[in-house]
C-alpha cells in the first residue's frame with residue numbers, strides 16, 4: 297500500500313499496530329475460528345475485550361471509582377442530546393466556541409432553558425472566550441475542549457462551581473486529564489481513540505438521577521452503566537479497534553508521553569507557519585490547538601491557495617483542506633500522526649515558498 301501523510305480530521309490516521317491486530321481479529325478472533333464480527337457479544341471471548349477496553353480507559357486516564365466509562369453508538373452528535381436528557385432540569389450554560397458547541401447547545405435548547413455563557417462567534421471562533429463567570433444557578437456548564445474546525449483548544453481542566461460537562465471528541469487521550477473535575481466527558485472515537493461507529497462517555501455516577509423527566513431507555517446513561525455498555529448489541533468492531541488503539545497508546549508510554557510528542561509536533565508546524573511568509577495561522581496564539589493546526593495563505597498570497605493544495609497533494613499530503621467555514625488549510629495531527637508526517641508537511645511548505653521566491 298502506498299503510504300501517504302494523513303492529516304484527515306476524523307476519521308483519521310490510526311496506529312498501524314491497531315489496524316494490523318484488527319485485521320488478524322477479522323480472520324480468527326481469539327482462537328474461536330470466527331471473525332470478531334461473527335462471535336456473540338455475550339461470549340466470554342467478547343466479554344474479555346470489553347473488560348480490557350474499559351480497563352485501558354481507566355488506567356490511561358486515571359479514572360477514579362466515582363466515574364464509569366461507557367461505549368455507545370450514535371456518535372458525539374447523539375451525546376449532545378444525552379447530555380441535556382440526563383443533566384438539564386432548570387437551566388444549562390454553554391461555552392460557544394464553534395459549530396460543534398453550537399450543535400450541543402441546540403439540543404439543550406430543544407429540551408429546556410439553555411444559554412451561551414460566553415461566545416467567540418464575533419471573530420469566527422478563532423479564540424477561546426475569557427474573563428466570563430460561570431453562573432452558579434445552572435445545572436451544568438458545557439465546554440468543547442478542542443474545536444476541531446477552528447484549531448482552538450482549552451488545554452487545562454478548569455474549575456467550575458457547577459457540574460462540568462466536556463465534549464472531548466478531538467483531544468481525548470492527547471494529554472493527561474483530571475477526570476475528577478468533570479461530571480461528564482464524552483466524544484466520538486474517530487480521532488484519537490479508534491474508528492467511527494462508537495462514542496465514549498466518562499460519567500460521574502452521582503451526577504445522574506437529578507432530572508425529573510422521563511429519559512428514553514437508550515438515552516439514559518445509567519442504563520448503559522448498569523448494562524456494562526451492553527444493554528443492547530454494542531458496535532463490536534469499532535470497540536475492538538478502540539481497544540487495540542488504546543493498547544498501542546499504553547505501549548508508547550500513555551497520555552503523559554503522547555502529550556509531549558503532540559506538543560512537539562504542533563510546535564514544529566506552528567513554527568513554520570509563523571516563519572514562512574506565505575502562510576499565517578488563524579487561531580489566537582494562546583489558544584492554539586495541538587490537534588488541529590489551522591492556517592491560511594498570508595495576506596497578498598490568497599490566490600495561491602488552490603495551487604498549494606495541489607502542490608501538497610503531489611507530495612503525498614492528504615486531508616489538509618480547511619473546513620469550509622474557515623477555508624485555507626487544516627492539518628489534524630492526532631496521536632497516531634507520526635512526527636515524520638509533520639516534518640514532511642513543513643518541508644512541503646518550504647518547497648512551495650522556494651517556488652515563489
Ligand SMILES: Cc1ncc(COP(=O)(O)O)c(C=O)c1O
Nearest residue numbers: 371372373396444463465466484
Ligand atoms: C468536537 C467535536 N464534537 C462533536 C463532533 C461530532 O461527532 P460525531 O460525528 O461522532 O457525531 C465532532 C466531529 O468531528 C467534533 O470534532
